[in-house]
Amino acid sequence: MHQQKRIILISLITGIVLMMAKFLAYFLTSSNFILTDAAESIVNVVASSFAFFSIYLSALPRDENHPYGHGKVEYFSVFLEGGLIVIAGILIVVKSVYSLLEPHAINDILTGAIIIGITGAVNGGLGYYMIQQGKKLPSITLEADGRHLLTDMVTSLGLVVGLLLIYFTDILWLDSGLSIVVGLYIVFTGYKLLRKSIAGLMDETDFGVVTNILKVLNDKRKEEWIDIHNLRAQKYGSELHIDCHLTLPNYFDLNRVHEEVSLVDKMINTEAGVKTELFIHTDPCLPECCHYCSMPNCPIRFEPKRVQIEWTLDKVMRNKKHFDL
Template sequence: MKSQKSLILLSLITAISLMVIKFIAYFITHSNAVFTDALESIVNVIASSFAFYSIYLSSLPKDMNHPYGHGKVEFFSVFIEGALIFLAALFIIGKAIYNFFFPIELTNLLEGVGLVAFTALINFLLGRYLLVKSKKLNSLTLMADGKHLLTDALSTVGLVVGLLLVYFTGLIIIDIILSLILGVFILYQGYKLLRQSVGGLMDESDVQLVKDVVDVLQQHRKDPWIDIHNLRLQRYGANLHLDCHVTLPNYFDLNKVHEEVSEIDKLINEKVGLKTEFFIHADPCLPQCCHYCNVKNCPIRSSEKTIDMIWDVELVTRNLKHFEKEKSN
């Protein structure tokens, strides 16, 4: 968590510095497109400030009021960043439309191009670095900040190209059109962040993460794990909460059941790459399980094994034992 705080602080300091540079570029050029870029940099500063606080809050230990920890604050951080980007984009589009009817003369374009090109390079390098670190630290906040910086860098590259066209052609309308295009692009990026944050707050299933968990279970399954069903995931920042039902031989005593459940817990925590808290409900096997049960020398088997059940997302996430799912199909 200390690493995340240091990275967000670096992002915040960089955002403030680049914001100053972009506004200097705007004041010497009076370019509507440069103003667009400078305005978005204010969003960067506000978003990085909130992200820094959310990293601190998500690092707090569980308490009576937050039994699952504080990790979901990262979704709020992503929501705030997305909302600010969305609002900034609307303002950018509005100003571009205004300047279409009331254009402003542009000055010192080459100097302005040099300044904004420098900010694009810094944002690209920092954005890539944050995305790499977000994967290692499993941080949604770092991921959102990194994507935002890359989006900022990409839009700034388009801005540089457009300003050079204005310089060589003298057509001010290019600056306005460019600002409109960047505004729509930024609007879409804000929408995607908002969509992601709302999905997380509503406990929307992370399909890829569920698939990763199911693949690990399939690859390392043990014979006594007759079936696993009703598997559900919730993500809290860098932590994962997982609950499921596992069918075990009905003659296992409590100690053996606990041992098998602990094996599943250990397996997921070692292989998935996220700190995972498990709630596993153990079901006793039934005679209907025999035809897909892998247990060797079972003392209560009522029929021979006839099929191999391959665990996939659809099979494991349904709230049905495997034989019940066969009937439902």
């Protein structure tokens, strides 16, 4: 968590400096187009401040009131960021529509374009770095903040092109017209962040993470692991929680069962690339399992193995053994 805090703090300080630069560009030019970027920078600063607090809170140990930890607060951070982006985008569109009806002169366009271009380049580099670190750690807050900064870079690039177009054509209504387009793009970006945060808060399955875990299980599958079903996954910040049922030979004693469960736990945490807490319920095998069981020298086998069942999403997420397929 120390590394996440450091990255968010860098993002916060950078955001404050760039926000001041963008408002300077707006006061120099009186351009609504530049104001769209400056207004979004306020969102960057507020969101980074809350993200810093959410990462601190998510790092707190579990307690009686939060038995799964405090990781869910990261989704609230993303929700706040997405909501602020949507509000900023709507306000930009409203102001730009008004200015479209009442156009005004724009000053020092080239100076404004240079300032915005520099801020966009800084945001782009920082955003790319934060996305990579967000995937590596992993942290939805860092990744969301990084994607927001990349959006800001795209907005700034559009700003520079638009300002140069206004400079060379002297068409004043382009300032407000292009601002409306950028404002709608900002609203769409905020919507995507809101959608992602709500999915996390509602414990929506992250199919990408589950698919990666299933690949590890299939690649490292042991003959003793006859069947996996009723698999459910939940994200709590950077930690993943998995519940599943594991079918083992019914003649294994408790020590052997514990050993196999521990192997599954260790394998996923080592190979899947995400810190995972597993709650594995073990089921004894039944005669109906024999036709897909690979256990050699089984003393209770009723029939030879006939099929190889791959553990796929549609199979392992069902609450029934594979012989019912």
